[in-house]
Each structure stands twice: as C-alpha cells, then as structure tokens.
C-alpha cells in the first residue's frame with residue numbers, strides 16, 4: 001500500500017489533526033523542495049554523513065570517557081547513593097552537540113538582547129529545553145479548526161517569547177563563532193562549513209545551527225535513558241548483555257568498532273526505540289493524491305500524522321507490545337541494518353538524518369556503562385514510566401545504584 005505524500009516544511013504540529021493513522025505502511029514518497037535538498041546536502045556533508053561523523057569520532061570517544069569518569073567519581077564519593085543518570089548524560093551530550101555544531105564547548109555567551117552574559121545552563125534551557133516544551137505546547141484551536149480565527153493570546157505570546165529568546169541566543173553563538181573565524185581560527189564545525197558555503201542568509205545560518213544543536217542534544221538522551229532504565233530494572237537482560245560484551249571485547253574497552261558484532265546490544269537499542277519511541281508522532285505529511293489507506297479513502301489535501309507510538313504498541317504488529325523484550329529482534333526477523341522497522345527514525349526521504357550518530361552514541365554508551373558497572377534501579381522507581389506529554393521524554397529522571405564490576 002503506497003501513497004503519495006509531501007512533507008510540509010514546518011516541524012511543528014499542524015493546526016488540524018486530520019487523521020491519526022496506525023498503519024505504518026502508509027509512509028511513502030515525499031516532496032523534496034530545492035531548499036530542503038540543499039540543506040540536506042549541507043547537513044550530511046558538514047555534520048551527519050559518514051565522513052563528517054568520522055571527523056567527530058574523537059569527540060564522541062571523549063564524551064564516553066568523561067561520562068565514565070564522572071560515574072566513577074560519584075561512586076567513589078558515595079557508593080551507596082542513587083545517582084542521577086540524566087544529569088551526567090545530558091551535560092556530555094550537550095557538550096558534544098556544541099562542539100560539532102559550533103566548534104567549541106561554549107561555557108557562557110553575552111546576549112545583546114538580554115544585555116548580559118548567560119551561563120551554559122541558561123543556554124541549554126533557552127535553546128533546547130524551552131523550545132522542546134514549546135513544540136508540544138497544546139493550542140486548543142488545534143482541536144477545533146473551525147474556531148481557528150479566535151485569538152489565543154496567552155499561547156501566541158508564550159510561543160513568540162520562547163522563539164525570540166532562542167533566536168537571540170542562537171544569533172549570539174553564531175556571531176561569536178564568526179568573529180573567531182575572522183581572527184584566523186581553523187574551520188572545524190558544522191557552522192564553519194555553512195559559513196564557507198556563502199549561500200545562506202544570517203537568519204538561515206542561525207536556524208540551521210540551532211536545529212543541529214537541539215537535534216544533537218535531545219532524542220539520543222531520551223533513548224539512552226530509557227535503555228538504562230530497562231536494563232537497571234531487569235538484571236537478567238543486563239547480564240545477557242554483559243556476557244555478550246565479554247565474549248566480543250574480552251579485556252578491551254568497548255569502542256564503536258565493536259558495535260556491529262554485538263547483536264544483543266543492537267536489539268536492546270531497537271527494542272527501546274520501539275517501546276519508548278522518542279518522537280511519538282511524525283511531522284505531518286500532506287496527501288497530494290487521493291488514495292486508499294487501511295481501507296479508508298483519504299482525499300488529496302488531508303494532513304496526515306503518523307502515530308509512531310500507536311504503530312509500535314499495536315497488538316497486531318507485536319506480541320505483548322507492553323513488554324520490553326530485546327529478544328523479539330533476535331528471532332530471525334530482524335536485520336541489524338534495518339532502521340525502519342519501528343519507524344522511530346521516521347521514513348521516506350525525510351527520514352532522520354542523524355540516525356547513524358544516535359545509534360553510535362547510544363549503543364557505545366550503553367555498552368560502556370554495562371561493561372564497567374552493574375546497574376540497579378532506585379527502589380520504588382521501577383514503575384515510573386510516565387512521559388512528558390506527547391514526547392517520549394521520561395517524566396522522572398532515572399536514578400541508579402552503580403557497582404563497579406572490577407578490572408576496568
């Protein structure tokens with residue numbers, strides 16, 4: 001069943017939630033405008049394609065080493081305390097995202113519009129956390145499109161304020177980098193690559209760099225936190241993963257080179273994407289040819305939102321979908337190269353451009369964490385599975401006890 005859709009350019013939810021479709025086979029061709037094609041070329045060449053990703057491998061390795069060092073320090077200071085996983089992972093992921101996007105781990109920045117210097121924590125809050133919450137903010141007019149003409153002043157004001165703060169900070173970051181390049185600093189980042197292209201306006205540069213920072217700092221955290229939650233909750237599965245790592249790596253520290261030889265780790269990653277899809281709904285598609293989907297006629301012009309979570313929790317598709325069971329991917333149906341099975345990364349031409357980076361970081365991190373420590377969830381937190389609204393983001397940060405396995 002193949003239908004024709006065009007992606008609409010905005011990444012925000014549309015005004016009209018026309019159809020929520022549970023049939024994942026509907027994802028098909030997407031329009032691919034000239035601007036999108038150009039930007040996709042830039043993002044692959046300067047950030048996410050295999051050669052750019054090779055360039056950032058040392059930065060990813062450093063991220064792993066830093067996280068392990070922090071966990072070791074936390075355990076040394078208080079071996080019996082539960083530790084906040086998210087704080088450690090988020091700080092290092094944001095650092096990596098800043099280095100890839102801007103060429104440096106920015107510790108503070110002066111923002112003209114605020115008339116003051118803001119800290120790295122504030123940068124994170126304004127350009128990542130506030131914007132992510134803004135994207136899922138619900139406008140009641142979405143549910144009553146015929147009332148779309150009624151003003152919703154508080155909603156509009158909140159969105160406008162969040163956006164203008166984001167733009168002010170992103171612009172300051174871009175300008176600081178431009179000044180450094182003008183003073184002869186070597187070009188090493190995605191932004192440097194975009195500047196050298198000379199075909200983008202300042203506004204486009206600011207938006208593209210902001211997008212790269214957010215994408216790098218957000219969904220990979222969501223997936224890795226859920227994976228560690230599940231492993232910390234189920235010692236048998238954690239043991240199985242540890243055994244696999246021991247057999248493949250022996251005394252060596254896990255690296256990205258080992259990942260293709262760790263099928264259970266791959267299954268842990270994909271099962272986490274299925275059970276806790278970070279992006280519950282795909283950005284909307286516009287049906288541009290009347291078509292039939294799952295027995296329904298969908299007229300041209302309909303906006304379609306694909307319900308990833310719905311597909312992944314469907315009893316018709318998966319046995320006991322509520323269960324987190326990596327083994328389901330090891331029964332011969334699973335092809336390790338198949339990113340599309342859970343559609344967690346989307347599908348079609350607008351499929352996630354960062355899936356290789358997300359997979360490398362998340363899998364290498366999970367493997368390193370399990371190789372070095374036994375993970376046990378804080379008592380009472382086993383059933384804390386709530387998410388933040390429509391996102392896959394875990395509502396309660398993961399707290400864990402860590403016991404060094406010894407020898408590492």
Ligand code: HEM
Pocket residue numbers: 040043048212215216217219220223278279282283343344345346347348349350351352353354355357358
């Ligand atoms: C587990 C982690 C991630 C998940 C689950 C995820 C999921 C998604 C989804 C669902 C889409 C929309 C796809 C569609 O419309 O069909 C998307 C698009 C995109 N993602 Fe990711 N993503 C992840 C990590 C990343 C990372 C780390 C980056 C970059 C640093 C990234 C960059 C992008 C870009 C650039 C697009 C837009 C692609 C286009 O429109 O052509 N993603 N992602």
